[in-house]
Amino acid sequence: MATLKERFKARADEQSAEIKDILKKHGNKKIGEVVLSQIYQGMRGITGLVTETSLLDAKEGIRFRGYSIPELQKKLPKAPGGTEPLPEGLFYLMLIGELPTEQDVLDVTNSWQRRSHVPNYVFDAIEAVPKSSHPMTQFVVAIMALQNESIFAKKYAEGMNKKDYWDATFDDAMTLIARLPRVAAYIYRRKYKDEKHIQPDGLLDWSGNFAHMLGFEDESFKELMRLYMTIHADHEGGNVSAHTTHLVGSALSDPYLSLAAGMNGLAGPLHGLANQEVIKWIFEMREELAVKLPTKEQIKKYVKKTLGEGKVVPGYGHAVLRKTDPRFTAQMEFSKKHMADDPLVNTVWRIYEVVPDILKELGKVKNPWPNVDAHSGALLVHYGMVEYEFYTVLFGVSRALGVLASLCWDRALGLALERPKSVTTASVKEWLEDKGEIWGD
Ligand code: HAX
Numbered sequence: 406m407a408t409l410k411e412r413f414k415a416r417a418d419e420q421s422a423e424i425k426d427i428l429k430k431h432g433n434k435k436i437g438e439v440v441l442s443q444i445y446q447g448m449r450g451i452t453g454l455v456t457e458t459s460l461l462d463a464k465e466g467i468r469f470r471g472y473s474i475p476e477l478q479k480k481l482p483k484a485p486g487g488t489e490p491l492p493e494g495l496f497y498l499m500l501i502g503e504l505p506t507e508q509d510v511l512d513v514t515n516s517w518q519r520r521s522h523v524p525n526y527v528f529d530a531i532e533a534v535p536k537s538s539h540p541m542t543q544f545v546v547a548i549m550a551l552q553n554e555s556i557f558a559k560k561y562a563e564g565m566n567k568k569d570y571w572d573a574t575f576d577d578a579m580t581l582i583a584r585l586p587r588v589a590a591y592i593y594r595r596k597y598k599d600e601k602h603i604q605p606d607g608l609l610d611w612s613g614n615f616a617h618m619l620g621f622e623d624e625s626f627k628e629l630m631r632l633y634m635t636i637h638a639d640h641e642g643g644n645v646s647a648h649t650t651h652l653v654g655s656a657l658s659d660p661y662l663s664l665a666a667g668m669n670g671l672a673g674p675l676h677g678l679a680n681q682e683v684i685k686w687i688f689e690m691r692e693e694l695a696v697k698l699p700t701k702e703q704i705k706k707y708v709k710k711t712l713g714e715g716k717v718v719p720g721y722g723h724a725v726l727r728k729t730d731p732r733f734t735a736q737m738e739f740s741k742k743h744m745a746d747d748p749l750v751n752t753v754w755r756i757y758e759v760v761p762d763i764l765k766e767l768g769k770v771k772n773p774w775p776n777v778d779a780h781s782g783a784l785l786v787h788y789g790m791v792e793y794e795f796y797t798v799l800f801g802v803s804r805a806l807g808v809l810a811s812l813c814w815d816r817a818l819g820l821a822l823e824r825p826k827s828v829t830t831a832s833v834k835e836w837l838e839d840k841g842e843i844w845g846d
Contacts, residue, residue, distance in 0.1 A: 409512065410575055413500050417571060417817035420457070424818060444828065448643075449724060453825065454651070456642025457814045458499035458807055466731035467640055470498050474636055474731045482510040484610050484631065486624075489739075491610055492634035492806060493517070496582070499639060499810040514610050520583035521605065527551055527584075528591060540592050540795045541672040545665050547588040551581065552661035561657065570657070571817035577660040578809035585802045586611065590618035597792045615802065619790070625743050626788045632739055633784075636732040637777065637800050639807025643725070645670035646677065646801075650808035651815060655823040660812055667808050668801050674719070677778075677800045682719035684782030684793040686711070687752055697748040704752075704759045712767070720779030721760050723772045729757075732777035740784055749783045 407415070436452050443451055459469045469477060481490035481498070482505065493513040497505035505513075530550035531543050538546075552558070557565075557573040565573065587605060594602045603618045612630040621627070642648060650667030654660070671677035690699060690707045699707070708718055723730065740750045757775055764773035782796055814820075828836075835841040 409497070409500070409509075409516065410572070413575060413813065413817070414571070416501055417814065421818055441833065447724070454642040454648070455818075455820065456647065456651070456811055457502075457818075458811050459639040459641050461641040461725050463725055463727040466726060466728070469495060469639060470502050472498070472504075474735050477635065478632075478735070480504055481635070482507045484613060484627070487628055487631065489628045489632040490635045491612070491631055492638060492803065493611055495635050495638055496806045496810060499807060500813060516579060517583035517611050518607055520580045521587060523551070523584050523587045523591075524554070526553070527588060531588070531592060531595065536596055539672070540596060540798045541668065541678070541801065543592045543596070544589060544798045544801055545668050545672075547592070548581070548585075548661055548665040548668065551584060551588070552659065552665070554580065555659040555661050556580075557659040558661075561659070567819070570819075571813060574660055574816040575813050578813055581660055581664060582805055582809060583611075585805055586615035586618060589798050589802050590615060590620075592798060593619050593792070593795055597795070621788055621790070623788060629739065629743075629784055629788070632735065633781065633799060634803040634806070636735055637781075637803035639804075639810070641725075642811065644676065645673065646804050647808050647811065651811060652823050654812045654815055655820065660809060663812060664805055664809060667804070671801050671804060672797055675717075677797045677804070679719045679776070679778040680781050680796040680800055681793040683778050684786065684796070686719050687749070687756070687783075688793075691752070698751055699755070701755055701759050704756055705763065708756075708760055708763050712763070718760055718764065721764060721773065721775055722770055723774075723776050726774070726776065727772050729774040730776045730779075733757075733775045733780050736777075736780040736784060740780070740787075744784075744787045747783070747787050749786050753780055753783045 439451055443449055459467055461467050465473070467474065472480065477490050477495065477498075478488075481494035483489065484491060491510050491514075494505045494510045497509050497513055527547055527550040531547050534543055534546055556576045557570070560569070560573045591602060594600060598620060603620055606614050606617050609617055609627075610631070612634045613627045615634075616622075616627045616630045621630075640647065642651060646667040649670040650663045653666040654663035658666075674682050690704070691697060694703050694707070696703070711718055737754070740747070740753075744750055757779070760775070761773040764770040781800075782793055785791075785796065785799075786793075832841065
């Protein structure tokens with residue numbers, strides 16, 4: 406029976422041939438036009454990247470290889486007795502493009518188990534930075550320390566044929582994903598649990614084992630981790646973490662260097678760090694109001710105060726989405742099932758009833774609806790994970806699945822070094838006065 410690597414290679418060869426044909430026939434077809442404001446405004450809406458693993462529709466939300474989150478919750482294999490999808494299955498889907506069987510998922514779990522040993526010098530590297538360092542800083546330090554193991558870097562130094570880039574990238578991606586839960590759990594236990602580390606359990610799936618190493622044995626927390634790791638994995642290619650990983654990888658920086666770069670982007674408050682900002686903001690609101698479950702009126706006042714201080718409402722808005730994020734909805738459904746009476750979760754739901762109207766009133770916010778980060782923290786607090794500075798690391802472990810599956814595709818398709826054109830305002834002014842071109846090489 407073909408291995409995951411062999412299946413991936415077969416799919417990639419098929420796709421490469423298809424792309425060659427498409428480019429031969431349609432390479433000069435226009436895909437849209439760019440207006441001046443877009444280059445000053447974060448390249449919003451400019452189609453300029455190929456990412457095979459998922460596609461974001463502004464109204465529908467994310468689809469992974471054509472499947473929505475509710476569809477994946479039904480169709481992907483589950484842990485024994487569980488109801489949430491195993492992220493191993495999503496990784497398989499993103500890589501191969503087809504839904505996996507139970508056996509395919511088991512094979513991924515086993516492969517990650519076999520590759521999961523973290524060398525001691527990685528823990529030493531984490532120990533070398535102060536405990537007070539942000540968990541995302543420690544996480545990136547760990548990824549950089551793991552880079553010593555890169556097969557891509559080693560083979561490139563030995564003189565690898567470009568036809569083999571995908572092979573070394575695949576191995577690095579698999580090994581890196583296998584090791585991330587261990588280093589993330591180490592950082593959590595080091596910083597928050599008196600350095601009482603927990604050894605991995607080789608009988609558990611990837612997320613179940615992660616929950617175990619973090620110190621959470623409750624089966625419903627393990628289910629939450631499976632859902633969490635699935636829904637945070639990928640959001641097409643233009644978001645900061647995915648785009649950065651792809652950009653750095655396009656210089657043939659190995660998967661470790663590329664992922665570390667992407668994780669530094671995820672650590673920004675307008676991106677992944679928003680998950681910690683949401684809970685910090687709600688905790689501060691509850692403290693100021695001295696209540697566990699603020700009323701809608703109290704929330705309204707607090708939101709207006711936040712906006713008046715020139716801050717954003719964390720967890721709301723999106724650069725592409727124009728409706729409630731289906732990742733928010735999936736978490737809401739989970740909390741209705743497991744913790745419907747939790748006051749913090751109810752606060753999140755009340756905020757959802759109040760914030761969109763206030764943001765709409767501002768007249769400038771393109772998407773007043775909640776994103777993935779608006780809900781995740783409340784679920785974690787429910788199970789006792791109150792250390793919100795750690796939340797973005799959880800997001801990062803999951804995001805590695807998507808961006809590394811994409812990196813395998815980048816190398817298998819031989820995608821080019823990314824090098825868009827930039828301009829200066831002086832050159833724009835000349836162009837506007839018809840005195841010169843703003844594009845060139
Ligand atoms: N609260 C207050 N103002 C907001 C806002 C919010 N939640 N969302 C957007 N705006 C403001 C913008 O700051 C901008 O104001 P200025 O013109 O004064 O600069 C204006 O509305 C237009 O912005 P936009 O076009 O609607 O949004 P962008 O594409 O520029 O930015 C962001 C998208 C997600 C960065 C933005 O909505 C935001 O800052 N949200 C809060 C932070 C957050 O939740 N980030 C996580 C996003 C999802 C994600 O990546 N998760 O990892």
